[in-house]
Amino acid sequence: xxxxxxxxxRMAPQKDPGDAADLEAVRRMADGDGQALALLYxxxxxxxxxxxxxxxxxxxxxEEVVQDVFSQAWRQAARFDRxxxxxxxxxxxxxxxxxxxxxxxxxxxxASSGDPDQAFGLIPDAADGPERVALTSERAARLKEALDxxxxxxxxxxxxxxxxxxxxxxxxxxLEVPLGTIKTRIRLGLMKMKDAxxxxxx
Amino acid sequence: MSVADREQLRELASLHALGVLSAxxxxxxxxxxxxxxxxxxxxxxxxxTTGALGGVVAQVDPPARLRARVLAIAGIDDASAPSPAVxxxxxxxxxxxxxxxxxxxRGRSSALPAWLAAAAALVLASGLGLWALQLRTSLExxxxxxxxxxxxxxxxxxxxxxxxxxxxxxxASNAVLFAxxxxxxxxxxxxxxxxxxxxxxxxxxxxxxFAANQLPALPADKVYQLWVVPQGANPVPISAGLLAPDASxxxxxxxxxxxxxxxxxxxxxxxxxAGGVPAPTGARVLLGAVPAATAS
Numbered sequence: 001x002x003x004x005x006x007x008x009x010r011m012a013p014q015k016d017p018g019d020a021a022d023l024e025a026v027r028r029m030a031d032g033d034g035q036a037l038a039l040l041y042x043x044x045x046x047x048x049x050x051x052x053x054x055x056x057x058x059x060x061x062x063e064e065v066v067q068d069v070f071s072q073a074w075r076q077a078a079r080f081d082r083x084x085x086x087x088x089x090x091x092x093x094x095x096x097x098x099x100x101x102x103x104x105x106x107x108x109x110x111a112s113s114g115d116p117d118q119a120f121g122l123i124p125d126a127a128d129g130p131e132r133v134a135l136t137s138e139r140a141a142r143l144k145e146a147l148d149x150x151x152x153x154x155x156x157x158x159x160x161x162x163x164x165x166x167x168x169x170x171x172x173x174x175l176e177v178p179l180g181t182i183k184t185r186i187r188l189g190l191m192k193m194k195d196a197x198x199x200x201x202x
Numbered sequence: 203m204s205v206a207d208r209e210q211l212r213e214l215a216s217l218h219a220l221g222v223l224s225a226x227x228x229x230x231x232x233x234x235x236x237x238x239x240x241x242x243x244x245x246x247x248x249x250x251t252t253g254a255l256g257g258v259v260a261q262v263d264p265p266a267r268l269r270a271r272v273l274a275i276a277g278i279d280d281a282s283a284p285s286p287a288v289x290x291x292x293x294x295x296x297x298x299x300x301x302x303x304x305x306x307x308r309g310r311s312s313a314l315p316a317w318l319a320a321a322a323a324l325v326l327a328s329g330l331g332l333w334a335l336q337l338r339t340s341l342e343x344x345x346x347x348x349x350x351x352x353x354x355x356x357x358x359x360x361x362x363x364x365x366x367x368x369x370x371x372x373x374a375s376n377a378v379l380f381a382x383x384x385x386x387x388x389x390x391x392x393x394x395x396x397x398x399x400x401x402x403x404x405x406x407x408x409x410x411x412f413a414a415n416q417l418p419a420l421p422a423d424k425v426y427q428l429w430v431v432p433q434g435a436n437p438v439p440i441s442a443g444l445l446a447p448d449a450s451x452x453x454x455x456x457x458x459x460x461x462x463x464x465x466x467x468x469x470x471x472x473x474x475x476a477g478g479v480p481a482p483t484g485a486r487v488l489l490g491a492v493p494a495a496t497a498s
Contacts, residue, residue: 029276032276034273034276034277034278035278037272037273037275037276038269038273038276038278041269041272041273042269045264045268045269045272046261046262046263046264047256047257047261049262049263049264049268050259050260050261050262051256051257051259053262054259054260059265059318062264063264063265063268063271064338066264066268066272067268067271067272067275067339067342068342070272070275071272071275071342071345071346074275074276074346075345075346075349085249085250085253086253088257089250089253089254089256092253092254092256092257093221093253093256095256096221096256097221100221139254140254140257140258143251143254143255143258144258147255147258158220161217161220161221161222162220162221162252162255162256163259165222166222167222168217168222183213183216183217184213186213186216186217186220187212187216190216190219190220190248190251190252191216193251193255194247194251197247197250197251197254198247198251
């Protein structure tokens with residue numbers, strides 16, 4: 001479980017120096033400072049590469065995804081909006097989108113959600129929304145535990161959607177379970193994970 | 203809203219957080235969020251949850267050569283990275299790691315099976331893989347350059363906008379000099395700036411052109427401010443703007459003279475806090491009486 005400890009240590013809470021350093025690096029990247037890109041890469045290459053590898057199961061493609069993600073971060077640093085969450089979450093979602101696109105292309109499936117950047121976190125915020133939830137080490141550990149302890153019938157659809165890039169319709173076909181049931185199971189499972197993630201935060 | 207509708211939106215929120223919604227479904231959810239803050243809050247919490255989910259997978263070190271390829275995007279030559287062949291065989295960590303990795307790291311080489319390392323070596327030996335990587339890196343570098351070029355265009359557009367504004371002021375100033383009702387005002391230095399002098403041309407219809415010389419430099423928290431002092435017993439001076447003298451103490455300014463400005467008796471310059479003030483408070487450094495309009 002050492003890797004989990006390590007992953008968890010990496011996921012700095014939003015208000016700690018780690019996330020402040022990320023924000024500062026993104027700001028400097030927007031000014032064209034290449035050393036800031038190096039800093040961000042050194043801090044998050046491992047976690048993004050690991051996610052890409054988990055989804056693609058192919059090191060060369062995982063590398064390309066990470067390269068694309070940091071390239072996109074470099075180009076779009078000026079547009080990063082901190083109200084949408086932590087920098088590391090932004091990198092992870094770009095990683096997932098790009099990796100899923102490749103998985104689907106490999107299987108000759110249509111792109112899952114059109115513009116990958118639209119797939120997450122781009123629903124316009126209502127006027128004064130609540131603070132985004134920070135990624136603390138504690139929360140990450142609870143989230144991992146919640147995922148591990150979900151009943152398989154809830155966990156499987158969630159993993160197929162998140163890590164394999166299947167749509168809910170495809171999950172339903174793959175598992176031969178009615179669509180309505182799949183939606184309900186995904187919802188129940190995610191609510192447990194959300195509660196674990198937020199638990200004790202209020 | 204019915205209970206069933208509500209439950210359906212909650213399901214959409216979960217599917218959205220997993221990134222599997224179609225564009226139409228996302229639009230439906232966004233519309234519902236706009237009308238339902240509670241739903242919007244839940245969507246954000248679910249997004250944050252799945253956002254963190256990507257980080258809880260088994261952690262594997264990326265090969266060190268990847269660092270060089272990423273840094274090439276920003277035009278940095280990452281000399282610290284070992285050659286690709288060495289990395290793929292040993293998985294050695296790059297030399298340039300941040301200081302924050304003083305945490306125990308999982309025993310390595312469990313990630314790559316031997317056949318995979320061998321396959322990777324084979325690809326490298328063929329040279330094709332490396333060539334593809336180089337092409338890719340060039341492409342990324344080109345993309346980055348295009349983005350820089352776009353940013354440059356925006357900067358140029360801004361500069362053009364500033365130049366157009368300067369042209370407009372020059373044309374307006376010109377109009378003042380040739381207006382039939384233009385009066386000349388000479389201002390003399392006084393108080394802390396006895397050596398300063400200024401001249402203004404003012405027309406009630408075309409505006410006021412002002413230029414001063416030999417203004418002493420001011421501390422950063424102070425600024426010169428020009429005032430139009432109206433005629434009358436208890437005149438309330440009207441600000442005509444702030445003066446920013448150059449290194450030689452020269453400053454100029456154009457003021458549009460709105461129709462609401464009454465007939466002027468004098469022009470004055472005072473020293474005020476940075477940013478200017480609505481009514482003069484500081485030491486007066488220049489003063490000049492406006493000649494009677496009939497006299498000209």
